[in-house]
Amino acid sequence: MPQLKPGSPFLYDDVTGDVIGLRDADGGDTFFAAPRYTFAQMKALTGMADGQLVTVTNYPAGKGSTWRYSATFGDWFPVGPCKVYENTALITGLAQAADQLLLAIPVEAGLIANKVFRLLVSFGKSGTTDASGTFSLRMGTAGTTADGQVASASGSLAAGNRTTSFDFWNRMASPTSLNKLGSTPSVGFTNGSSGTVLNAATVVPNVATQATYISLTTTMGGATDTPQLGYVALEIQP
Numbered sequence: 001m002p003q004l005k006p007g008s009p010f011l012y013d014d015v016t017g018d019v020i021g022l023r024d025a026d027g028g029d030t031f032f033a034a035p036r037y038t039f040a041q042m043k044a045l046t047g048m049a050d051g052q053l054v055t056v057t058n059y060p061a062g063k064g065s066t067w068r069y070s071a072t073f074g075d076w077f078p079v080g081p082c083k084v085y086e087n088t089a090l091i092t093g094l095a096q097a098a099d100q101l102l103l104a105i106p107v108e109a110g111l112i113a114n115k116v117f118r119l120l121v122s123f124g125k126s127g128t129t130d131a132s133g134t135f136s137l138r139m140g141t142a143g144t145t146a147d148g149q150v151a152s153a154s155g156s157l158a159a160g161n162r163t164t165s166f167d168f169w170n171r172m173a174s175p176t177s178l179n180k181l182g183s184t185p186s187v188g189f190t191n192g193s194s195g196t197v198l199n200a201a202t203v204v205p206n207v208a209t210q211a212t213y214i215s216l217t218t219t220m221g222g223a224t225d226t227p228q229l230g231y232v233a234l235e236i237q238p
Helices: 039-043
Strands: 002-004 010-013 019-023 029-031 053-056 065-070 075-078 082-087 100-107 116-125 132-140 148-154 163-174 177-183 201-203 212-220 227-236
Touching (some): 039 053, 100 227, 116 212, 148 163, 148 177, 148 201, 212 227
Antiparallel strands (some): 002 010, 010 019, 019 029, 053 065, 082 227, 100 212, 132 212, 163 177, 177 201
16 A cells, blocks of 8 residues: 655555655645555555556456556446456266355455456256256355346256356446346357346345355256356456
8 A cells, every 4th residue: 555754745655665656735646657456455545546557466366457547437447357256176066956056256345346247157067867957146245045146047958968158248337236238149148038128227235335246056957967167257347
């Protein structure tokens, strides 16, 4: 975080002690180069000028990304698509018909507020006995099957098929209102089917002020095959 020293207009990095910018008479900050913060530290900054750039060190994990401040929205946006979660391991569920949680992705407060976000999902099952049931995307504060459903697909895998994939696109119209923007039909999801009003809002917990989960759950047509997840990524758009 930037710090001031008494009697000096210079901003200093609180970790390295380096001079990183200036604070003018009206309290605005100008940085010499994009300073480095975690996402939570960046969100806590005040007095930012429109177009201010910072480096967010924890998204993507181990890589970091550049974010830009918008005075119009009073919020920060990634300069390019930013992957904030990635799973590459095989996740195997239970051999049961009832709805079950496969993955709960933690989303810190403010991360998806005012954003368009994309969720890529590889979904499969262990055998060719059971069809898949209803595959659901949920959002809430519990990270369980109790969280509200914001999108779903029924019968995405017939008994004889083993794998498919989904490409969810969603927009936070407000901190508590989500618009489903659709997905790629060729990979399985019609994220707004017959009877759904275009741009209809789905009420979700306040993503600006509290941590939430984006969860993936599924039912199965029987209790022989187990559901599986492969690659999963959550990506925020500029």
